[in-house]
Amino acid sequence: MADLINAFAIAGKAFFGFQAVFFALLAIGLNVHFGYTGLLNFGQIAFAMLGGFGIAISVSLWGLPFWVGVIVGVLAAVVLALLLGLPTLRLRADYLAIVTIATAEGLRLVFRSVSATPVTGGTRGLSAFNRDFIALAPWDTARRYDLLGTTWSGGELWVVTVGWILVALCSLLVWALMRAPWGRVVKAIREDEDAVRSLGKNVYAYKMQALVLGGIFGAFGGMIYAVGTGSAIPDQYQNANTFLAYGALILGGAARVLGPVIGSMLLLFILQFADTGLRSLISNGVIPAELLSATDVAQLRYVLVGIGLMLLLVFRPQGIFGDRREVMLDAR
C-alpha cells in the first residue's frame, strides 16, 4: 500500500513536471498541425531538437546571451518548417508524413554524427547553458521545496513555472487564432481543401503558416526540455517522442484548445504511475523477474503507448474532450 501511495506521489509530480510541459508544447503544436489544419507532421521532435540545440549551441559554443539562444532556436524551427512545407504541402497528406518522419530521424543522425561533434557535441551533446536562465528565478534555486508531498529543487520549480506560463500563453494564442478568421480558414482546409480553394483562399500559404506556427510551439517544448534536463543530447530527441505527443493530443482531444495540455498531463501521470508501479511490483516479487525485469519497464511504456494510440484512434478518436465530427479526417 505504501508503494502504491509512493507511486501515486511520484506520478503526481510527473503530472506537473517539465516533461509534461515538454509534451504539452509538442502536442499544442501538433494540435495546430493535425487537429486544426489536418497536416500530418510526424517529425515534431525535430522542431524540439532545433529549439533545444538553438539555445545550447548559442550559449555554450558561441557565448551568446540566453535570450539570443531562444531567438536562434525559434528561427531554426521556422526555417525547418519552410523547408519541410515547400515540397510537400501541395501533395496529398501522407507525403508530408513520410518526409517529416524521415527528416526528424535524419536530423538526429546528423546531430549525433562524428562530423557534427564540434558543433553539437555528438552523442554526448552539450551542457552548461542554462545558468543564466536559472539565475532569473525569484527564489533560492539551491534549496529544495516540499509541495503537496513531493520534493522539488528550486531550479526545477523555476523551469516548471516558466514552462506552464508558456503553455498558458500558447494555449491562449491558439484559442484567439481559432476564433479569428484565420482559424476558420484553417479548419475549413481540414474539412475540404478544394472548397476553400474555390473561395479564393491560398490554401498553400495557410498550410505553411500553420506548419510554421506549430513548429515554433514544438521548438519552445524542446527549449523547456533542454533547460529542464540541463543538457541537450541528440538521442534525447528520439522519434518515439513525437508519437507520445500524438498520444497525448488524441487522449486529450484533438481540435480542442486544452485537449493537448490535459492529455499530456494525464499521459505523463499514467506513464509514471505504470513505471513506478511495475517496478515496485517487480521488486516485491509480485511479477516474477523472469517474466519482466526492471530494465524492461522503460520499453514496456512505449508498448503501452503504441497500443493505447491504436485503441484510442479506433474506438474513441475524439479523446476525452474532442468532438467526433471534427476528427473524422480522411486522406484527400
Add this chain to the structure above:
Amino acid sequence: MAFATLVPGVASAAEAGEQVRGTLQTSLSGPIEGVTVEVATPDGEIVDTVETGEDGRWEVDLPGAGQYVVSVDPDDLPEGVEVNGEPSRTVTVDSGRAQPVNIGLNDGSRNDGGGTIRAVQLFVDGLRFGLLIAMAAVGLSLIYGTTGLTNFAHGELVTIGAIAAWYINVQGGVPLIPAALLAMVVGGVVGALNELAIWRPLRRRGTGLIAALVVSIGLSLALRYTYQIFYGGFSNPYADYQGQRAKSYGPFTLQDRDVASIVIAVVVLVLVALMLQRTKIGKAMRAVSDNRDLAASSGIDVNRVILFVWVLGGALAALGGVLLGLSDQVQWDMGFRLLLLMFAGVTLGGLGTAYGALLGSLIVGVFVQMSTLVIPNDMKYVGGLLLLIVILVVRPQGILGSRARIG
C-alpha cells in the same frame, strides 16, 4: 571489402602468463609473413621483437600485467598495404590474459586507394543493399496500392523475419537456410495476422486512411519495443556464414554470403515479377492496385487479393530482414531504420506500383552507398533521406507513378 586487421588469435586458456597476440592480414593480400612486431613498455624498454609467421600470426609473452606499446614496422609490409593511422598501439593487459591487438591495415581497396575501384565497390555494395530494400519495399508498395494504407509498421515485418531466423538458427541450432525459410513463413503469418486482426476489421468499420496511418504508427511503436523487451537491445550475428574472407572479382571484392544474398534477391524478385505478370492472382493484385472498384465489379474477390498481398509482403520483408541481418547483424530496430529508406525507394519509384518500388529501391541503395564517397559513413542514411525530399520537389509522383495519385 577491404577489411584488414590483426585478427585476434584464439586465446589458449591453459597458459597462465600474460601475452599479446594477433594476426596480420588483409582481404587482398591474405596473411602477411615476415613483418617485424615490436613490444615495448611505455618507457620504451623493449620486451621482445618477433616476426609474423606463415599464417600472419605473432605472439609475445609478457613479464606481467600492465601497459605495453605494440608497433609494427611499416617497411616490412608488402607493396600497397599501409597501416591505418599510427603504426603502434598502446594496450593494457590484465593479469593472466592473452590480449588480442588490432592494428588496422589498409590494402588500398577502400579509402584513398584509387577512386575508380572504390566507386565500383560501393556501387556493387549499393546494388546488394538496394535489392534488400526492394524485397522489403515491394510489399509496402503493393499494400499501399491495394488498400491505400501507408503502413508505418512494415519495418517491423522486416525485423520479425530477422529475429525469428536468429532464434531458430542460434537458439534452435537449425542451419540458416531452413531457418530463413521458416522465418519467411513467420513473416507471412504475421502479415496475414496484420490483415485479419487489424486492417480488415478497420476497413469494415470505415476507419479513415489517416486514422489508419496513425494506427499503423501505434502498431509499429508497440511491436518495436516488444521486440526490444524479448530480444534485447544488442545486435547479434547469425551462427552460420560468419568471418568469410572477401573474394576479388576484378575491380571489387565480395564475401560469398553477399554474392549469395544478391543471387537470392534477384531470383526472388524475378519470381515475384513473373507472378505479377503471368499468374491469375498476380494480375488480380495489379488490377486491385490500379482501380479497386473496377476490379471488384469485374468479379475479383478484393479481400482475398489483399490478404494474399499481406502474406506475400510479410514473407518478402522477412527474407529481406534475414539477408540484412546476415550482412549487418540482427537488431531490434533494424526494420524501422530500413523503413525510411523503403519509403524513399517506394516514393522514388512511384507509390503503389510494384516495379516502381523495385527500381526506386535499387537507386536508393546505390545512392546511399555511393554517397559515402563524399559524406562520412555515419551520415549515409541522411543522404537517402535528402534524395527523398529532392524527388518530392522534382517529380512527386515518382518515376513510374501516375500524376493522378498525388492529390
